[in-house]
Amino acid sequence: MPADSSPGTQAAAGINKNPNTLGHRIAVVLDGAIFACLCFIAVLAPHNIHWAFVTFQVALGLWALRSLSGKKFVPQPFILPSLIFLALAAVAAKLSYAPTLSWDRLGWFMLLLLAVVVAQNVSSVKQIKILVFILLASTTVSVARTGWQYVHGIGTELVTIAPDTTLYRDGMRSGDIVQAINGHPTRTPQQWNEALKATRGDKTLAVRFARNAPLEIYTVEVEGNDFRQWLSRPDAVVQRGRPPRAQGHFYHYIPYAGMLLQVGLLTFGLLVSGWKEASATRWGLIIVFLGIAAALLATVTRTYMAALLLGCAFILWLTQKKIRTAALAALALSFILGTVWIQHQRQMGWLAPADAGSEYRWLMWKDAPRLIAQHPIFGVGPDSELKYGEQWNLAAYKKFPLRSHFHSTFIELAVDCGLPCLAAWIWLMAVYLLFLARYWKQAEHWDSAPRGIFLGIFSGAAAFMMSSFVQYAQGDAEVMLLIWLFMGITIVLVRILGSSLKPPEKAA
Numbered sequence: 001m002p003a004d005s006s007p008g009t010q011a012a013a014g015i016n017k018n019p020n021t022l023g024h025r026i027a028v029v030l031d032g033a034i035f036a037c038l039c040f041i042a043v044l045a046p047h048n049i050h051w052a053f054v055t056f057q058v059a060l061g062l063w064a065l066r067s068l069s070g071k072k073f074v075p076q077p078f079i080l081p082s083l084i085f086l087a088l089a090a091v092a093a094k095l096s097y098a099p100t101l102s103w104d105r106l107g108w109f110m111l112l113l114l115a116v117v118v119a120q121n122v123s124s125v126k127q128i129k130i131l132v133f134i135l136l137a138s139t140t141v142s143v144a145r146t147g148w149q150y151v152h153g154i155g156t157e158l159v160t161i162a163p164d165t166t167l168y169r170d171g172m173r174s175g176d177i178v179q180a181i182n183g184h185p186t187r188t189p190q191q192w193n194e195a196l197k198a199t200r201g202d203k204t205l206a207v208r209f210a211r212n213a214p215l216e217i218y219t220v221e222v223e224g225n226d227f228r229q230w231l232s233r234p235d236a237v238v239q240r241g242r243p244p245r246a247q248g249h250f251y252h253y254i255p256y257a258g259m260l261l262q263v264g265l266l267t268f269g270l271l272v273s274g275w276k277e278a279s280a281t282r283w284g285l286i287i288v289f290l291g292i293a294a295a296l297l298a299t300v301t302r303t304y305m306a307a308l309l310l311g312c313a314f315i316l317w318l319t320q321k322k323i324r325t326a327a328l329a330a331l332a333l334s335f336i337l338g339t340v341w342i343q344h345q346r347q348m349g350w351l352a353p354a355d356a357g358s359e360y361r362w363l364m365w366k367d368a369p370r371l372i373a374q375h376p377i378f379g380v381g382p383d384s385e386l387k388y389g390e391q392w393n394l395a396a397y398k399k400f401p402l403r404s405h406f407h408s409t410f411i412e413l414a415v416d417c418g419l420p421c422l423a424a425w426i427w428l429m430a431v432y433l434l435f436l437a438r439y440w441k442q443a444e445h446w447d448s449a450p451r452g453i454f455l456g457i458f459s460g461a462a463a464f465m466m467s468s469f470v471q472y473a474q475g476d477a478e479v480m481l482l483i484w485l486f487m488g489i490t491i492v493l494v495r496i497l498g499s500s501l502k503p504p505e506k507a508a
Helices: 007-013 022-044 049-068 079-094 099-121 125-152 189-198 224-231 253-273 279-299 302-319 321-346 356-374 395-399 409-417 419-443 448-467 477-497
Strands: 155-158 177-181 204-211 216-223 238-241
Touching (some): 022 125, 049 477, 079 099, 079 409, 099 477, 125 279, 125 448, 177 189, 189 238, 253 279, 253 302, 253 448, 356 395, 356 409, 409 419, 419 477
């Protein structure tokens, strides 16, 4: 029997023996619509999580309709821990100190069901290849846009604005990147000069500029004479402005880095697995991976940079036993180069305990045990600390203006949802990693494409768990969408390609 025609695949596809019935035609339309939604999710994932989430909801609704038309649910692993995790999180949201915030967060937790939708509706290796190709192509577009931002610039940077200037008193600061003056774009030096000429007679100037990382957009009105007077100063230096830290279309550089990590390791898995394939494919994957790595480097996110290096080393360790020593040497060299880059960009090392971000994280971690001890069963409610952090005497909230999370998935779940919910989460991720480890031996004998996909997802899952110790990755829907999409894909790969092993019963 061909690989794509296994009994499990037929059941997943809901094959109707009579193709002339109305029910069969409706089923075919629904199957096509669900797969189209999954393709749209792959397109949107590197760009817009909100529209990707809406598309996921549509896919979930279509699958519910498809089930009513007679499609059977195919047994799959991870269902029990998934449902227990969601149920406990729902109780935590119900009992939350800030129910509105908690229910909103629970809605994002429901992305976990994407793994179920994928596993129940993808029925061939060809479909998996299509999804992966779309995801890689869409990510490449995002990476190309990021590269364009650094080559072309995003505006004209005002290098130095002294405190004794009128512009400073009007609210502008050194490093502000001007993007428009009275509606005239200033994204290149040429546009800057043209905008100055076009507005040289204007009494008032509306200056739109970007600042900070992540980028924030402001508009201030300044007197035209004051602006021109600043331009005449000897310290009035302007240059091509570039983002302080890459963030793509996302609201922040951290979820962007997390998304790049997952797609980057998927690409590296395909590259290593298919190294002996056609040169065009190999070079295409090399270009995509280098672009993703460069964009991740531009985020200057230490956790995900380290995770990419360790994930690539993990892939080489599994597949290239003859060059393990060379892989470790390359890993060490990469860490050295990464240290130099971080020092150059952020004036700090990998740990940097004196850094404000690191201090914030440590202060949040120090307060977590107190909150966990006070609410050990169902927690304080997802995201409740954002509203009541000051009342709960969170030291980080008192010292810094930022209102953020606990910067660790494990700590965040324990505080927000309670220790039983954290235990369910650990159970889910543990059985998933064991599933990947158990079937990797079999995947070694698959064709290069499914083998590479499985390998990249395996490495990405391991990297995700490592980063979860110091990042609230579970709170970044941009990352979790890919984790659950990939989980569904691995289940389908194992089901379609057959196995001499039985899926782990404890993960069912």
